[in-house]
Amino acid sequence: MRHLLSAGDLDAAQATEILDIAANLAAVSGREIKKLPTLRGRTVVNLFYEDSTRTRISFEAAAKRLSADVINFSAKGSSVAKGESLKDTAWTLQAMGADAVVIRHPASGAPHRLAHWVDGSVLNAGDGTHEHPTQALLDAYTIRQRMGKIDGLRVSIVGDVLHSRVARSNVLLLQTLGAKVTLVGPPTLVPPSLGETNYDLDDVLPESDVVMMLRVQRERMNDSYFPSAREYSRRYGLDGARLRRMPEHAIVMHPGPMNRGMEITPEVADSPRSTIVEQVTNGVSVRMACLYLLLGGKL
């Protein structure tokens, strides 16, 4: 495989290989010298058309721990801000000899277009409301680490599924890995074609091994997706009372950044059942594994 554009590109064996390699690479992050020579002399470009400090530094750390040269290309203050097209930017990166381009872009499908215009590997680091495959991989990694497996688990993804690239990638990947995924939220925000849906959070909580909360933007209520932030939290927010209705072994995930008080209360976010900090840690290992496999040509 040359690119990682969609979580749906991975079959179960490929996804498992990424998680296994990530587990091996995680050991590096625990060392005093957190570096492997694997990608020495290779160039990884972080091409970010959206502000996303956490994803960018996660990819940057991953590439640097594998000794790659990292170029950060932010759309702000660059030729992109002056109106350069994605295709012209692609040619520039091509001319600089980029071996991999990590792209974050507000338009769905932009990484697919970019993949036509560069010879190097393209990693989708989030495109519009489409996908965010490395987020799904780090979520799968985190689930496997906490629960010991993924196959057969009941995963509820709660919130603004319609606009969530995290949800789309997770549905594809977790189903590939054998989980049973239920999408939960108000009908305005949960397209039924994406999978099994349930509009009642309290109904699914006792039946969930994993509850993944999605970020919900307050601005959505201006488009009448829901009446108010207060009503949203009342119906779909995860608070302590709801946490206690989940099975004892069940975990709570969130891709961040959180809207504390909106979709999740501080009590839940900071509880031992929450995996939010581990998700960030695991992100680096999983992204190392992706770069390693794509640039090593083994996947």
Add this chain to the structure above:
Amino acid sequence: MKIYVRDGVIVSKGSEDRVIDTEGLVALPGLVDLHTHLREPGREDAETVLTGSRAAALGGYTAVCAMANTSPVADTAGVVEQVYRLGQEAGLVDVQPIGAVTVGLKGEHLAELGAMADSAARVRIFSDDGHCVHDPRLMRRALEYVKAFDGVIAQHAEEPRLTDGAQMHEGEVSDRLGLTGWPAVAEESIIARDVLLAAHVGARLHVCHVSTEGSVEIIRQAKAHGIRVTAEVTPHHLLLTHDLASSYDPVYKVNPPLRTSRDVEALREGLRDGTIDIVATDHAPHAVEDKECEWAYARPGMLGLETALSIVLDVFGEDWELITDRMSVRPAQIAGLAQHGRQLKKGEPANFTLIDPTARWTVEPQGLASLSHNTPYAGMKLPGRVVHTYLRGVPTVRDGRVEK
């Protein structure tokens, strides 16, 4: 079989000044396109009246109706006369300008429809195509007003409040691709409203590029009630579906969007049974930079003039009666083009096209006469080739080559 022509008219053998041998070819009255974007004035880098006329003649057309969304907008007598004159200078097809319904296509104030009707361009079709005349009161007035000169409003049916930011058909593919959906109901709700308005004021309504099963059903019912509504379907909506968006290649981005195979079936049935009156291309050339980009940033639209006949042949087979009616006779009637869509017989204008139905050809974007290359049919092998086209007895296309 031979056609005898003199002074631009079909004559009987012996009195001709030109004889056209149609051996092995199918002769049709020149095709008429009710929905063409020629881009001039304003976007001469994408298409001009001349290059669009070439594409039309090569596609077997002898008349095209030029949409009003140029820059400046064709909302005054001056602009429609300019387009009309450019068409005459090109001389390859009759270019009949369409006037805007509202000033600047803004949907706020009626353009001077009467001035355009009285101009040298003799405008009879008015359309804000690209935009819907969504204000119901304004739409009602427009329908009413053009009755004075037997005009017709050609509506781009799209409720804008339901298509804010829309990128493709709303359905399982848009859900998967994370592209904002353009729901079928946004088209259907406007058509339902407009047929009722047309009935209320006793006016003519033409519905542009019908794209959904529900729209076909609404128009079928309206016609059954005697409402004066006509409708068009594009070749691409008769053939292509929303699955093509999976590539994120904006060559498949068009407005209204490609829909489901179920819609395609309903549109074919609607055209067959006459619910949909005509095939219109919605030929929409776009410069390379407006298509070689992210899907969301690309302009919607596809080329159509040079491929329309072949697509219809591909979908319906050699049903020459259907093709003649839906691509020449009916569009000429709706547009009020008396010199077009006539039978090929003595005394009629010599506007016709000759087709080799056995030929097959492969669509090559760079090989098309249009200035732009945004065809969704690249690489497809299609049946039927226009060999010659004649406008008033003069060849505009000879042996598959345009005359100028």
